[in-house]
Amino acid sequence: MERYPFAFARKRLSLTPIINLMVKIQDIREPAVPQVKDSLTEFQKSLESMVETLDSWEKPLSDFLTSQSKKLTDQYQEEAEKYFPKKETEEEIPSLEGYLWDYFLPEKFKDLLLLFRDCLLQEKISEHLLAEKKIKSAKIDDLNEKSKHLLKEALLAVQKEMTGEIQVLKTKEGALDRKFEDVLHLKNPWGVYKAQFKTLNKQMDEIIRTNDLMKETIMTFSLIRSNLERMGFEIRRQNRAFLQKARESEELISQLEQSGEIDKALKWLEDVLEDLLTFEGKQDHQVRVLEDWLESLKSFSVPTGSLDGALVTKNIDFKKTTTKWLDYFILPDIIELWEDQESMISRIKHVISQIRGSLTIAKQSEGIQSFKADHQAVSKLMEGIRENSTRANNLLIHIDDTIKKDFYATSVYQDKEFLKVPLQTSFGTINNRNKNLGQRIKRTWQSFLQLLGRKYRETKEKSAHEKLEIAMQVIENRTHDIHPDHYHTLFLTKNFVGDLFLVPRKEVEDQLDQVVVQWKSGKSRSILLTGAPLCGKSTMAEHLSKVSFQKNTILLSPETDLVVEGRKFRTSYSLKEAFDFIKRSLQNTSPLILVDDLNLWRDQKTSLLQNVKELMNFISTHGKRTLVLATLPEIMVRHLDTRLQFSASFTNYFNLDTANIDEIYKAIMLRHGASHKSLQNTSDQEFTDREINRKIVALSKKFDHNIGAVLQAWTFITDVKDEETILIEDRNIQLNDFLSTTEQIILKHCLLFGFGTELEFKSFFPDRFETEFKPVIRKLLNIHVLARDERGRLVVEDLLKQDVYTLLKYNEILQ
Template identity: 25%
Template sequence: MDDIAIKEAIKEIEIGNVDLQKAAGLDELRLKVRAFAEQSIERSIKYGDTLYEQIKELDKVKPEDEHAQIFIQSHRVGSLNKQFVILLRDIYFELYKTKALEIEGELESTVVANLINETKRIIGEAIDDLENSRSIQSSAQEVRLLLKQDHPWPEYRIQIVGLSEHFVLVDKSHEIVTKLGKTLADSKLRILAGLVALKDAHHHLIDSALSVQKLTEGHDAEQIIEQINVIKNDLEISKFEGMIHHPIEAIIQTAQPKVSPVVATEGGMLIEKDLTPQYSLEQWYDIEILPLFEEAIILLDGLLYGLRLGLINISNSLDHQTRRKVEFDLDQQFQPLEIFRKSSDEVQTELDRIEYEIQTKTESNLSLRQLFNRDGDFLSLGFQSAIEKFSKEQNLILERIINGWQWLKNKYNAIRTTVAEESQLSKTEKVVRYVDQISIDRLNVNYNNFFSTKVSMIEAFWIQRELEEKRIHQVVQSWSRGYLGTILIHGDRFSGKSSMGEWVNQKYFRGKNYSIKPNSKLTISNSTIELGNDLDTAIRLFIDRVQYARPVIWIDDLEMWTSPDQRIYSVVKKLLQIIDEYSSKVFFMVSMSTWIFNKLVYYSGIDQSFQACIGLSDFTKSQIRDAIILRHGASQKNLVRRDGMEVNKALFDKMTSQVYKESDGNIGQALQLWLTMTSYKDDDFVLIHQVTRYGFPNIIEADNGILLTTLLLYRELSEEDLQKMFGPAYDLKYKIIVNQLVGLGVIRRKFNSKLSINPRVVTEISRLLMDTKFIA
C-alpha cells in the first residue's frame, strides 16, 4: 500500500457522524460527547492499527524514505489520540458534575449555557489541533532517533482501550450521585420544614396569649376563667419526634451504605472517594442539627410552661377577686402576660439564632459541592479536638475482616449467658454490684483533678450555658441600677447548681460574696459570727453587718436549712419576707432541687419572687462530649487503649455516647462515669477501657420510698430527727429499713451520726422516686 492509499484509508476511518454543535442542552450534549468519545476510541484504535501494520510490512525505513513520515505518524498517533480521549473523558466528567449541581439548584442557567458553549468550542479546537499535528513534518534526525526505540503503539493501544472503561465508571457515578443528591435534597427540605414547625409552635403560643388579652373586652370574670381554661388546655408543643426526627431518620435509611463515586480526574486516572452516606448523614444530623432542634424545643417548652403558669395565676386571681365580691381593676389581673411577652421576645432571639445555625449548616453541608472537593470532607463535623482525627478507611477495612455470621452467633451466646446469670441475682446483690462498679483509679489523680476539682468543675459546667449567662448578667445589671436582685437556680443533683453560683460570685461579686451555710462560722471584717440552723436568724444577723457593702448572699442547697422543726414551706416563707425587705441592698442567690422548686411554684408561687429562675436542664450528647474533650485537652495527656494504640474518633464517640446514655445528660454524673472508664498508665498517657455497666435495680417500696424521699428532701438527718418525724413507727419499722439500706450502701451514716443517701446512687434513687410518683 502506497502513501496515498494509506492516507485515504485513514481519512475514511476518521469521518464521524456525531455533530456536537447541534446539541441543544446539557443532557443532549452529554449523550453526544459520550457517543463521540466511543467513536473516537474506536477510530483511534483503527487508525493506529492501520499505521502499525503498514510499518511492519516495510522491510526497512530510512530517514529519506518516502514512508518516513508515515513511520513518524505511527509513533505519534498513540500519544496524540490518548490525550484527545483523556480530554473527552475530562469534559464528560465535568458535564456529569455540572448536571448533578444543576439538579441540586447550585448553578444558574447562564452558567450552564456558558459551559455548553465552551465545551463545544474546546472540542472543536481539539479536533483541529489533532488534524494539524498529523501534517507536521519531521526531520531526518527525529526519524533516526525513533528507529532506535521500541515502537510505542502496542502500549498506547492498551491504554486507549482502557480509557473506555472510564466513561462507564463516570456513568455509574452519575447514578450514585443522582440518588445521593435526592437524599440530601429530601433531608434539607425536611429540616427546613422542622424550622417552619418551630415558628408555628411559637406563633401559636403568642396567638394564645393575645386571645387571652382580648378577653377583657365584653366578658365578665366567670366567662374569662372559662375561656382561659379552654385556651390553657389547648396549649401543647407538638411531638417533634414524629414531625421532624422520624421522617429525617426514614430519609437517612434510604441513603446508600457504601459507595465510591468519581469525584475528580488527574491525567490518565479517575479519583474516587470512598463514602458511607448513610452513616455520615446520620452522624452529621445527630451531632450538628439534632441538638439545635432539641434546644429550640426546650425553649418552647419553657415558654409554654410560663404561659400556662401565667394563665393559672390569672384564673386563680380572678376567682379570688370574684369570691371577695369587691370591685377590682380587670386589666391589672393580666399582668402575668407581660412576663410572657418579655420571655417570648428572648425566646424569639434564641430561635432566630438556632434557625440561622441550622440553615447555615444545612446549606453548606447538604450539598454535592463538598463531594467534588477533593480536599474537603463530605458532611464534615465541627469537632474541637485532635483526638477526633481518624481514618475512616481503617474502620472500613476492619469491618470487612469481621465475619458477620460468627460475630452474630457469639453475640447471641454472650447475651443468652448474661441474661441467665442476671436472673439468678437478688436485688441486694445488684445494689452492691452497682455501688462497687462506680470506683475511680486513685493513681490517676492528676488526670482526675481536671474533672473533679472545684475550679475545673466551674469551667466545665459553664459550657454552652450562654442563655443562662445572659439572664444572670441582665439581673445583676438591673440590681446595680437600684432594682431588686434575686436569682434562683434549680436542677437535679450534680447538675451544676453549686458551680454556677460560684461562677456568678467570682465574676460579679469578687470580694463581696458570702456563702451562708447552717451551723457554720462566717468571718466579716476580721470578726467572726456563728450561724445556727435557723435561716431567718442567720441572714438577719449577717445583713446587720454587711448591708451597706451591697454584697451577695449565696444560699446553696436551701434544703440544708430544713429540719423536722423547720419545714421547707416555713423556711421559704421567711426567706421571701427577707427578700422583700432587703433585695434592693443585698443580692440574693438561692439554689434548690428541681422537684422541690416545682412543689414550691405550685404551692407558693416562689418563681414570682425572683428576677430570674434558672433551671439547669440536662446536657445534650454533644455538650457532654464537649465537656469531656475540654477537660481531657486541659490535662495534656494522651488517651490510649490496652494494646497501646491511641484512641481514635470512633471509639471516643462511642464511649462518650455511652457516658451520655448512662448519665441521662446529668453533667456531674457524666464526668464521674468518664473517670471510672480511665486509669493511670504513666505521666503522659491515660488508659481507657470499656466497662460493662449494670443498672440500679428498682428497690423502691411503700415504706423505704417514704424514708428515702424524706432523706432526699432534708439531705441529712439524725436518727433522732427521724424518730420525731415518724413517731413510734420508726422503732417498729423504719429503723430496720435504715439499717438494711446502710448495709447495702444506699444510705451513709456519717461520723456525726447523720444519715444521708450515698452520692454514688442519689441520682438513681431520685429517678426511681420520680418514676414511682413519690416525688414529682
C-alpha cells in the first residue's frame, strides 16, 4: 500500500516529457509547409496574362514590348527590393520569398528582358528596311509571328521554372535549408541585377528614340536620291532638247535655201538663244537643295544588334559621312556632266550665232546665199551632241547603279563600314575611264622593267605609287578618330594652343612687353609675328591684346563688323577702307590694331599687294598713335620681301617657329594633367615620367619643335582606353615626301596665300588646267590633303599644314 501511490505518481510524472519528446520528433520529421506570399502568385498571373495578350495582339509588337517590359520590371523591383539589405552591416534574414526574388528569379527575368529588347530592335530594323524597300511587308509579318512565338515560349518557360522551384521548396524535405546554405555566404546580387534591368529598359527607350531619328534619316536619304534622280532626268531632257534644236536648225537652213524667209528665221534663232538661257543657273539651285538636306542629317548612336547580351551600337555622323561619300562617288561625275552641259550650251550658242551672222549678211546682200558652211557646223554640232548624250547616259547609269547599290541609311545595319570611302585615291582611280592613259602607263612600266631589270626590282618600293600609299596610311593614322573626345579636345583648342592652357613663352613675351612700354612712352612701334603653321602666332597676338590692351584692341578681319569708339563699320577685303574709317573715328583712344592672317586680305577687287602697301603706309603715319601688330606666315614674309621692303617696315620682328622643349613638355602635361588619366602602352604597362619625357622629346624632333604641331601630334598617337586610362600607340604619323611638281605648285599657292581657287589656277595655267591641274586638285581633295572652306575655296587641311610646309621647304619650293 505504501509503494503504489509512489509508483502511480512516478508514472504520471514520466508521461509529460515523453509526450513532449514525441512532439519534437514529429516536428523534425514533418516540417511546417512554408506559406508562399501572394506577390509570387501575382507575378505568375502577370506572365499568364502576357501570354494570353500575345495571342490576340494585333497592334505593332513594339507597343506590347515597351509597355509590358516596364510593367513587369516595376512589379519585380517592388518585390525584390523588400528583401535587399538597406545597409552593408544589416544581416539578411533568409526567407523563401527573399531567395526566389533576389537569387533564383533575377537571371531568368534578365534573359526575358534581353529577349524583349532584341525583339524590339529587330522589329524596328525591319521597319527601316521596309521603308527603303530592302524587304517586303510579308517579311515583317513573318518576323512578328516568330517573335511572338519566341516570347510566348520564354514567358511559359519562366513561369514553369518558377512554379517548379516553388513546388520543390514546398514539398521536398530540407530543400529550402540547403538553398539557404548555398546563398548565405554570398552577397545579395539584387543590386547588380537592378542596375542591369534599369539599363535594359533604358536601351529599349533608346531604341524607340533612335527609331524616330532613323525614320527622319531614311526620309532625307530618299529625298537626296530623288534629287539626284531629278538631276539625271534634267540632264537627259537637256540633251534631247539640244538634239531637237540642232535638227530644227538643220531643217531651217534647208528651207531657207528655197524660201528665203530670213526675217522669220532670225526670229526663230533669237527664240532659241533665249530658250538656252532657261538651261543655265539650275545647278546652283539643285546644289542648294542638296546642301539643305545634307545639313538636316544628324549625328547619333544607332543600335544595330546584340552580341553576348550586350547591345551593339554604331556612332554615325550621317551628315559628315554622307557628304564625304557623295563627294567621292557621285558629285565628281555630276559636276563633270554639268560641265559638259555648259560646254554644249556654249557650242550651240556659237553655231546659232554663226547661222544668225550668215542670215544677216544674206539679208543685207538681198540675195540667196549658200549655207554650206552652216550645214557643216550644224552636222558637227549634232555629232557632238550625240557623243555627249551617249557619254552622259553611261555616266548616269554608273551613278544610278552606285546609288541603288550602296546609298541607303539602313546600310548602317550591315557588318561593313557605313558608306565607306576608300582612302586610296590615285589618278588611276579618278580617271578610271581614260584607257589610253592607263595603256601608256603600262607600256612605260614595261619599258622600265626591261631596261633596268634587277635595279628596278630593288627600287620598286620607292615608286611614286608606293610613296602615295605610305602617305595615305599616315593620313589614315591621323584621322582614325573623327569624333574627338573630351581628352583630345584639350589638345585641339583654338590654333592647337588655346588660352585656358597657355604656357608662357617668356623670352618672346618679355620682348613684347618691352615694345609696349616703349610705344606707350611715345615712340613709334609696330610688330610682325611670323612662323610656320600652328606655331602660335594668333595665340601670342591675342595674349598680348588681353594682357596689355584690355578692351582697347581693334581686330581687323575681312567681312566683319568693326567698332571704333562707338562707330560701326562693315569691312570688305580692302584695308584702305578699314584704315580710313579708323582714322576718322579715333579721337580719345590709342588702341592695338591687330591684323591676324594678313595673307587672307585679298579678293578679285583688291590684291594682297595693295593691302600690304596700305598697311605699310598706315604704320609709317600712325605708328605713334596706334600699335599695329600683324601675323603672317614666314613664307609670305619672304615672298613680300622680294617685291618690297615689307619686314623692314616693322620696328620689331618675331619668328615663333620653334619653342623650347620645356615649354612643349609643360603644354602637353598641363592638358594631360587636367584629364586626370594615366598613360599606358599597348602591353597595359603604365608610362613612367622618363618614358613620357622621351616620347615628348621624340615628337618635338619630328615636328621641328613647333608647339602647335606637337600638341596636335599627341592626339594622333593616343586613344581613350577607358574612363581612367589613355593608350599610347606607336603609329606612323610623319608625312613622307610624295608630292609631284604640280601638287607642290598647288599646295605652295594655298599655303602662301591662305587659300586658292580653281579659277586662279585656270588663269595661271590656261593650257594645262583641264588636263593636269584639275585632276590633281581632285586627287588632293579626295586624299584629304586639301579641303574646302565655308566659301568653297581650297585650303590645306589643318592636320597636314605643318608637314606640307616642311616638305615644300625641304624641296626648296619655299625660299
